[in-house]
Amino acid sequence: MKKSVIQRQRPDIFESFDHFFEWLSAPGHWLSGAQRIDVAKATRAVADCPACKTISDALSPKSLDHQHQRVTGLPADVEVVIHRLISDQTRLTSVDISSLSDQFGADSAYAYVEILGVAVCQFSVDEFHRGLGLALPELPKPKEGRPDHYLPVHLETDTAWVPMIPTDQVSPAEQDLWPGNRGANVLRALSAAPDTVRAWQHLSETMYLSLQGMAEMIHAPNRILSRMQMELIAGRVSALNQCLY
Structure with a gap:
């Protein structure tokens, strides 16, 4: 199918992709623009990674010592987590996330949330193109700047092993993340890095539905x-x- 045909029918989809790439290229809460682009590259590389297929079919991901396909300068532990987020996410544990501490220290849980958000959004964009037989869009150039290390006022870990904003303790700065006290876990999962929720929602509004x-x-x-x-x-x-x- 030609891209021009889809663009005539649903130009808003490709506008949301442009919006995502603009967001992706900028520094986030815990990752620089260059690191976020690298997360996107690693996400894209999973489709051609022989180790991902072998490990996802294995009884235990720890039973094999296969090397994932490396395409970035990110630390190996970070790339492994990205690959498993896409190919073996149901068996990720808090122990796997702690492997990010060498790179992010005490902030590894927050960095993981941002990595997750970038990977999910990038994978969604790429799968849309793959499903329609379209060439994958070129990734943007990273923008200069440093992560802002922003954290919401209220975070809890009673629901899962990633910190999340409680549905009933949303600060004014995060009031736009979900309506009232109806924050489903699928939204809250990224809320330790609020801008990732916003980026994901912007894509979801065109590729699926708005809240x-x-x-x-x-x-x-x-x-x-x-x-x-x-x-x-x-x-x-x-x-x-x-x-x-």
């Missing part, structure tokens, strides 16, 4: 498919990917 649009159960706003048709496809894709949320 407000999810309340419409019959006719999805500005979509050719009905909501039921969309959910049938989403359910099938989730089943194939073993996304059991």
Whole structure:
């Protein structure tokens, strides 16, 4: 399928990709622009990594000593986590995240959240292109600057082993992340790095639905498919990917 055909039907999708790449190239909360681009490169490399397939099929990821395909200057432990986020995410544990401490020290949990957000967004963009037979878009050049090390006021680790904003303790600076006290865990999972939630939501609004649009159960706003048709496809894709949320 030609990109021009899709652009005529849904120009907003490609505009959201441009918005994502603009965000990706800039320094984040815990990663520089160059590091974020490297995370995107490592995410993209998983598709051609022989070790990922072998390890994901193994009974235990620790039972093999295969070397993942290296494509960046990121530390090996960081690239391994990125590869497993894409190919073996159901078996990641807090121990795997602690392996990032050599690079990020006491901030490794927060850095992991940002790495996760970048990887998820980049993988979504790439899979969209792969699914339609389109060439993968060129990654942007990184912008100068340092991470701001921003942390939300309230974070808890009672729900999972990544810090998250409690649904009922959202500070004014994060009021836009979810409506009222209805922050689902799929949103809260990235909330220790709030801008990653915003980047993910911006993509989700065009590739799926906005948070407000999810309340419409019959006719999805500005979509050719009905909501039921969309959910049938989403359910099938989730089943194939073993996304059991």
